[in-house]
Amino acid sequence: AQSVAQPEDQVNVAEGNPLTVKCTYSVSGNPYLFWYVQYPNRGLQFLLKYITGDNLVKGSYGFEAEFNKSQTSFHLKKPSALVSDSALYFCAVRDRTYNTDKLIFGTGTRLQVFP
Amino acid sequence: SQTIHQWPATLVQPVGSPLSLECTVEGTSNPNLYWYRQAAGRGLQLLFYSVGIGQISSEVPQNLSASRPQDRQFILSSKKLLLSDSGFYLCAWAKGTTNEKLFFGSGTQLSVL
Numbered sequence: 001a002q003s004v005a006q007p008e009d010q011v012n013v014a015e016g017n018p019l020t021v022k023c024t025y026s027v028s029g030n031p032y033l034f035w036y037v038q039y040p041n042r043g044l045q046f047l048l049k050y051i052t053g054d055n056l057v058k059g060s061y062g063f064e065a066e067f068n069k070s071q072t073s074f075h076l077k078k079p080s081a082l083v084s085d086s087a088l089y090f091c092a093v094r095d096r097t098y099n100t101d102k103l104i105f106g107t108g109t110r111l112q113v114f115p
Numbered sequence: 116s117q118t119i120h121q122w123p124a125t126l127v128q129p130v131g132s133p134l135s136l137e138c139t140v141e142g143t144s145n146p147n148l149y150w151y152r153q154a155a156g157r158g159l160q161l162l163f164y165s166v167g168i169g170q171i172s173s174e175v176p177q178n179l180s181a182s183r184p185q186d187r188q189f190i191l192s193s194k195k196l197l198l199s200d201s202g203f204y205l206c207a208w209a210k211g212t213t214n215e216k217l218f219f220g221s222g223t224q225l226s227v228l
Contacts, residue, residue, distance in 0.1 A: 102149065
């Protein structure tokens with residue numbers, strides 16, 4: 001079965017510093033990977049996706065993610081963190097096997113950016 | 116453009132009462148539809164998904180059920196709520212024929228007392 005893991009419950013970073021939120025995946029076949037962000041009491045917002053092609057994917061709000069097949073990772077990154085980036089971040093994999101089409105989420109990582 | 120509507124935003128219900136949460140999508144046809152539950156502001160658990168009218172897949176055994184009476188309508192129900200049904204419920208849709216992203220509704224905060 002397809003799955004993703006987010007090993008960190010929380011990541012703390014100072015404003016202006018680079019940030020990384022980690023995600024590893026386990027899939028059979030080609031992975032379709034996503035990052036979403038959730039602000040308090042809101043639905044999830046799409047940040048970026050990897051389907052195929054360039055391993056470095058650029059997304060919304062200055063975020064990017066690097067697909068690494070050998071390490072089965074898809075870490076989310078940003079060169080310079082903002083206080084407004086503080087939120088809950090989810091990595092996800094789309095499972096589109098026979099008769100199935102669903103998005104499986106990781107447990108989430110809370111990002112706290114300090115001024 | 117496509118939009119997704121989910122209501123109500125908040126709901127407080129007594130144990131043993133019925134539940135009906137509704138989700139509708141506009142601006143697209145034959146979407147895949149999903150219900151997720153999020154407990155205590157953390158991970159999302161997929162409850163149900165549907166790839167077409169009347170087609171419901173249940174991911175986990177539970178006290179809830181889902182129905183899709185129309186192409187763009189997805190309903191989450193319960194005959195008798197349990198305390199453990201409390202949580203943040205999110206509806207989402209995606210285009211069925213591609214690997215495009217999911218679009219989420221704004222969620223329903225359900226408190227069962």
